[in-house]
Amino acid sequence: MEHSNINLNLKVWRQKNAQDTGKFETYKAENISTEMSFLEMFDVVNEKLINEGQDPIAFDHDCREGICGMCSMHINGRAHGPWDGTTTCQLHMRAFKDGETVTVEPWRASAFPVLKDLVVDRSAFDRIQQAGGYVSVNTGNAQDGNALPINKELADASFDAAMCIGCGACVAACKNSSAMLFTSAKVSQYALLPQGEPERKTRVLNMVAQMDKEGFGACTNTGACEAECPKEISISNIARLNREYLSAQLSL
């Protein structure tokens, strides 16, 4: 891949704290290598801001290899930027043209309040997970690995759902700020396996109840979440959640 340096105009959302109304500020990102990741570009900009004695732009990040789900920028109208199936940390600067203006916003949803600049509070996801996204394990020795036969297709489908890193791009991309893709992935990964069976019905009811309590919107099947998900979680999981929910409601 040909390597070059580019200059960008950044339009970044700056907000001092959760109470502040916030506004866009413009910054110049100069001499940015196209091989940098989007977050590394922000590091360069922040380094300059710190040297100038200004407040650096706050943004979430952790592993920087696309598995932790911390990075969360809404770049030019797209959650995690223009590339499909990538997180912001895996988005490279070669996705942008020299001289381009790039607008960077935090996730927007009332359930994800902005804490500072591009950092939002996604603990609503943790509470949904805590409402049922687990398997209760009795004490004792671990079972033998092959004691529970599991169909290959189901194991694969469960693993695909378990790929969810809880980054919140589905909520950010959804016009209704719905958390259905996240919740459905967490419900599906257990609903497909025998280990999830004992708590299957209470799990889906509790997780959906928590999701509604957190103030996420309702799903209208636009499919924007599936298009933006960095782990390419399918909306077939949402149909499974609907199925699970309906049957749990009718039989509990």
Added chain:
Amino acid sequence: MAFTGIFLILFLIVHAVANSCIFLNDGGATYNGVAHFLSHNWIVRFLEIGLFVGLFAHIIQGLMLTMQNNSKRPVKYAVNAGNATSKWYSRSMGILGSLLLIFLVIHLKDFFIGTKIALYSGDAPHNLFEEMKEEFENPIIVGVYLVGVIALCWHLIHGFASAFQTIGVNSPKYNSLIRNAGYVYTILICLAFAMMPIAFHFGWIQ
């Protein structure tokens, strides 16, 4: 939304098939016969109540859903993904539904209320065929009906498949079947409804 939607989808089949009798071009004999049967049959009269209940439920659910969902993002994005991640008609079900509601008020005023007045006042048998012929002489009414059909078309293109997704019917084996059945259904229904005012207006049906 899904259950009432599927109910209304089923109703549209009956409505389109019954109305398509006008295309027999027999001066409305078959059509008026069907209309007479439907307006005088007790089972149909009973189902009609169900239809209105379903329709109102769908409208109220839709309004509540749209209002609640719109309130979940108080600060909007400066830049939106637009068509890059979803279809415009999927995002516009509320607007399409509102257009349909306006159309429905006009439509019921045109054909439903008159029929009911004639039915209960005990006048001579209501000639619905002649009424359609007169109504659709006016190009503005034809235009209003075509706008209604276009709104219905986009509403169904999203709504048909979406209803199945909501009730949990989603399997790699049947997804393309459901999607394509939705397209075929939408095209057939909308074509039938669009042709009615057009055929009357241009005198293809006498």
